[in-house]
Amino acid sequence: MKKAQEIVLGVVTSIGGFLEIGSLSTAVQAGAAFRFQLVWAVLLGTLCLIFLVEMAGRFAAVSKHTVTDALRERFGFNFFSFVFLGVTLVDLLVLGAEIGGVSLALQLLTGIALRWWALPVGFAVWLLLWKGSFGMIEKGASLLGLVTLCLVVGAVLLHPPWRQVAAGALPSLPQGESAHYWFLAVSILGASISPYLFFFYSAGAIEDRWDESYLGTNRAVSGLGMSFGALIALSALVLAAGVFGPRGITQLDSYDQIALLLTPVLGRWGFWLFAASLGIACFGAALEIALEIAYRAAQGFGWNWGEDLKPAEDSGFASVYTLALVVGVLLVVVGLDPLKLTVFSMALTAATLPLSVVPFLVLMNDERYMGEHRNGRLSNAVVLFIVALSFVLAVVSIPLELLGGS
């Protein structure tokens, strides 16, 4: 009975925690520009994420190591530092995008410019990390994130042509703007397979003291939770295809455009629900990313760590999330366009995936850590294929998009 409750709670928190600014904005841009043609990218990214999250939970439960401390132990400090630097730089950009997302939601709700909100938002995130417990952050933010289910309601009420939506599950070539098409595909993959998600999940499994008896729970939570989470991203894509496409809004350059996503379907409530969804989802993601950067630093450098410890007991850990939040806030205060920051940080995430995923796969196949629970061929093949595809597409499409090619 306790395990069943944990599965339900885990799935619910995964649904609430799945959507953040990256998956929302890339899905909406894809729907507006290419209707249902990029459904396949959301599905492929989710499939890869399910495998990676399941692996991260299994790794923690079996080896009692977080992915980060095992990376340092297995590959040495120099290699760990290289991975740490690359992944952390991208995570800082994503953190800036999430703080920008919360600020933007507050701008929509109050009319006060988003740059004025960056500092209060950063402070609120910091205060929760400083004072809160892991359970409160993980479950509280994710449960509030269930408000994003309004996107699913909106998509259903729109009565989209479901056959065309289903046809988008098969990759197809665009009729024009191919550079933009592939760039969006890469951004969707980067938003779905964000390494912070599975690093955070692994650290959470250690915080919750998982052992091998949790392997079934882990499979259920990763499979069901991520699938339902992807349903929300797909709903955003379907809504954009139905609301923006037919009106000729095929190019989204600003969140001022995206804010109208639900209004034609849900009326007055649509605007406020969109703002609430954006704000809560990004706030939850900002908490998770700041924490994850601190976990990675503390676990990698051998400091005390744990969100349930007092800051005085893990001062290095607390200093890292404080510094990360300062950087994230600065990215918004200097006036970087939040939408451009989001989309490029998602594409960069895809480009740097091999850096975090390949060493993780080596760990998952190492008998010393995993014993009889090490990866099978299918898991290795699926993850390697999707990560390699994301990397190649990113390397080709990012320069083309920057140069405005087609």
Place this chain on the structure above:
Amino acid sequence: MPKEATAVAAGRALLLAPLLTLSACAKDASASLTTVTSWAATARLAGESWSAGRVPTPYTRRALEAAEKGIAEAEKDLAKAEDLPAARGDALRRVTGTLRQAVSEARAAVERRDRGALSPALARLAAGERAVATARNSGGGGR
């Protein structure tokens, strides 16, 4: 310039420099027209939603401001487009100028909270969008 503003500008320039360098190439006419159409349609949707009481005034004002700016930037890109004959370019710029003017009128109506004055501006936007679509279909900047 105050010190704070200088620091903000310097920080932004430092962070945006690589992106701006790479994206400095002129857009082609079709891309600029897509931008114009998207912003004009956004302005119309925001205006209609405001008229129906579905979105708040501060948001609508901001969205219309962004639309005006977006169309003005696309107009500049259109002027630099190398794949557009001069006569066709002039005709398209007249249409985009009309659209920008209509967005500006819509913004003024929203600022005065004058729903009556908004309707004709939205009608002009719709007519302008149709004119751009016609121009594109007849080969004006289509790819």
